[in-house]
Amino acid sequence: MISKTKLLASALILALGTAGVGCESDHDRVDRWATTENTNVKIDWDKVNQAYRDASGPEDLEKRVNEIYEGNEVISIAVKDQDDKTQIVTGFFDKNANGTVDESEKIFTIKREPTADNTAQYQTTGYGPYAGYHSPFFSIVSGMVMGSMISNMFSPRYVPMTYVTPHQRLADLHYERSTYRAQNPERFKASKSGRNYGGKASKPSSTGRSWGRPSGGGRSGGGRFGLARSGRTVRPERLAA
Amino acid sequence: MTILELPFRERDVRELLHLDEERAAPDPNYAGYGWARVRELWLDERRVDDALVVAVHSADDSEPIADDVELEFELPGAQPVSVLASLFLAKWLPRLPHTNALVLALCNPHRATLAPPSDATLYYANGDVESWVDHDRDRGDRIQLTSEHGWVRRDS
Numbered sequence: 001m002i003s004k005t006k007l008l009a010s011a012l013i014l015a016l017g018t019a020g021v022g023c024e025s026d027h028d029r030v031d032r033w034a035t036t037e038n039t040n041v042k043i044d045w046d047k048v049n050q051a052y053r054d055a056s057g058p059e060d061l062e063k064r065v066n067e068i069y070e071g072n073e074v075i076s077i078a079v080k081d082q083d084d085k086t087q088i089v090t091g092f093f094d095k096n097a098n099g100t101v102d103e104s105e106k107i108f109t110i111k112r113e114p115t116a117d118n119t120a121q122y123q124t125t126g127y128g129p130y131a132g133y134h135s136p137f138f139s140i141v142s143g144m145v146m147g148s149m150i151s152n153m154f155s156p157r158y159v160p161m162t163y164v165t166p167h168q169r170l171a172d173l174h175y176e177r178s179t180y181r182a183q184n185p186e187r188f189k190a191s192k193s194g195r196n197y198g199g200k201a202s203k204p205s206s207t208g209r210s211w212g213r214p215s216g217g218g219r220s221g222g223g224r225f226g227l228a229r230s231g232r233t234v235r236p237e238r239l240a241a
Numbered sequence: 242m243t244i245l246e247l248p249f250r251e252r253d254v255r256e257l258l259h260l261d262e263e264r265a266a267p268d269p270n271y272a273g274y275g276w277a278r279v280r281e282l283w284l285d286e287r288r289v290d291d292a293l294v295v296a297v298h299s300a301d302d303s304e305p306i307a308d309d310v311e312l313e314f315e316l317p318g319a320q321p322v323s324v325l326a327s328l329f330l331a332k333w334l335p336r337l338p339h340t341n342a343l344v345l346a347l348c349n350p351h352r353a354t355l356a357p358p359s360d361a362t363l364y365y366a367n368g369d370v371e372s373w374v375d376h377d378r379d380r381g382d383r384i385q386l387t388s389e390h391g392w393v394r395r396d397s
Contacts, residue, residue, distance in 0.1 A: 072268060174270060182272040183248065183317035222372030223259030223271030226348030227313055229300040236300075236313060236321045239244050240328070 041071035041129075043108075049124055049135055052089065052110050055149040058163040065091060066177045074170045074177070075107065081160035085120070085153045087112040097167045104128070118142035118154055244324055244332045247314055254279050254384065257296050258346065258372035267371040272298060272315045278338050283385040284364055284392045289342045293361070296346040297329070305351040312347070330358040346370055346386055357397040366392050 047068045055061035062077040069075055076094040078101045081087045089110040092101050107130055112122040120140040126133030140146065142154040152158055165173070254277035255261045259268055274297050282292045300323070303311040310326040326347070334343070345355075345365040357363040368389025375383040 072270065178270050178272045179315045179317065179321075182274070182315045218376045220260065220263045220374050220376070221265060221267035222374065223273070224267045224269045224348065225271075225296060225298050225346045225370045225372075226350065227272060227298045227300045227315075228269065229302045229313075232302065236323045238311070238323045238325070239242065239247075241243055 041069070043070075043126075043130060044068055045124060045126075045133060045135060048091075048108065049110075049138060052122065052124075053138070053146050053150065055147045057147075057149050058089075058161070058165075060147070061089070061149060062165055062169075062173060063176060066173050067180050074173050076165035076170070077163070078165070079161050079163040081162065083160065085112075085114050085158065085160075087153070087161070094165070094167060094170070097170075099164050099167050101164075108133075112140070112150065112153070114153075115139075120150075120153065122150075242316075242322060244329055245336075247322075247324075248316070249314075249333060250275050252277055254294060255374070257294065258384065258386075260372055260374045260384065267373070274298060274314060276333075276337055278340060279384070281384075282344060283383055284344065284366075285385070285387055287392065289344060289364060291340050292342040292344045292364075293337060293340040294344045294346055295330070295333075295337075297326070299348050299350060301348075301350060303350065306353055308354050308356065310347065310349055310351075310353050310355070326355065327358065334359050344386065346372065352390065355393075355395065357395045360397045362397070363395040364392055365395075366390070 048065060051061060051064035051068060055064060058077055058079045062075065065075050065077065073093045075091045078090040078092065079087065080090075087110075089112075090101050090106055091108045092105040093107065095105055096102065106127040108124055108126050110122055110124045112120055114120045118141065121137045122140065123137050124133070124135040140150055142151075252273075252275040253261075257273065257275050257277045259271045259273060276296070277294050279292050279294055280290065282289050282294065297312045298314070299310050300313040303313070303323075306325070308327075311323050312326050312329055313321050313323045315321045326345075339359075340361055343357075343359060343361040343363050345363070347365060348369050349355075349365060349367050350369075352367045355363065355365050366386070366388035370389075371387050373385045373387060375385060377383065
């Protein structure tokens with residue numbers, strides 16, 4: 001027997017999907033893999049939008065977003081709620097490590113705003129190298145399947161949220177993402193951008209070595225085969241068999 | 242977990258050496274590992290043919306050991322584990338293809354002296370190791386491992 005709760009959840013999931021598709025224009029679909037000349041790192045916006053829908057809180061969202069992002073930078077998250085339950089989530093590269101969102105560091109915002117009783121909507125907008133991306137408006141209805149970061153807004157005991165990724169957490173996020181990437185290599189295949197460095201002189205490596213540029217080509221770096229582990233106090237378990 | 246349960250598997254050499262996308266300099270945070278067989282590989286300016294490349298990582302804070310290197314492996318949803326290189330190779334090499342050369346893509350921060358674990362010629366580096374690819378219209382791509390303090394060749 002299918003419970004009323006399951007039926008309601010199914011109906012609301014369908015409603016959300018329909019709302020999203022209904023609002024989606026051709027422009028939106030084209031922008032799903034938005035890139036610009038300033039970066040060759042793509043962001044899968046569908047996954048970012050889904051991550052916000054599923055996140056249990058800011059820390060969970062920043063973990064999800066950094067797993068989606070395929071570049072080397074770590075994305076910090078700032079969350080600011082307003083009195084009417086409007087929420088602004090900002091993704092940014094905290095380049096100056098000051099723990100605040102500078103305009104030049106912004107890469108996206110997600111704006112969630114109430115629309116009527118027990119309903120709301122959210123939209124994602126790209127900035128900087130991702131300027132030009134605008135998601136459809138995604139509908140939110142009380143009772144639908146979603147993470148508590150959104151669903152809490154329907155609680156009568158809702159408390160406005162303020163959060164910024166602490167700078168000290170960036171190293172942890174980087175480490176967690178490295179682990180995720182190491183174990184999901186199929187997700188991080190070759191760039192489809194076609195970008196290369198053939199026209200530029202090679203940079204010296206981090207070891208201080210440098211090389212002349214080969215004729216008619218260029219040079220691209222891969223990886224380093226050592227792991228930076230400075231400052232840790234716990235050693236990994238050593239396997240003996 | 243045992244050493245043979247580590248997710249150490251064959252990968253395309255470009256993926257293994259993190260050369261599957263263009264970047265200006267090697268990624269210092271790369272943590273991938275595995276093995277690949279290649280027809281040709283350049284160790285600094287020296288060409289090596291028919292090589293088994295074993296790409297693994299040491300930790301910068303690894304314990305200095307005169308004749309060994311402590312390897313470290315990041316794992317999905319679990320804390321990293323370490324294994325001594327000699328033990329790791331003794332377990333895994335019998336399960337990998339036999340080649341003329343065995344190349345360790347591995348940082349050797351304490352300049353440990355490693356013994357050939359098989360009848361293949363062993364190449365390992367002293368200091369940092371990084372991977373690069375040279376693009377050349379005439380010659381084609383050349384995959385290179387560079388060392389901070391040179392490569393060591395050990396014949397069995």
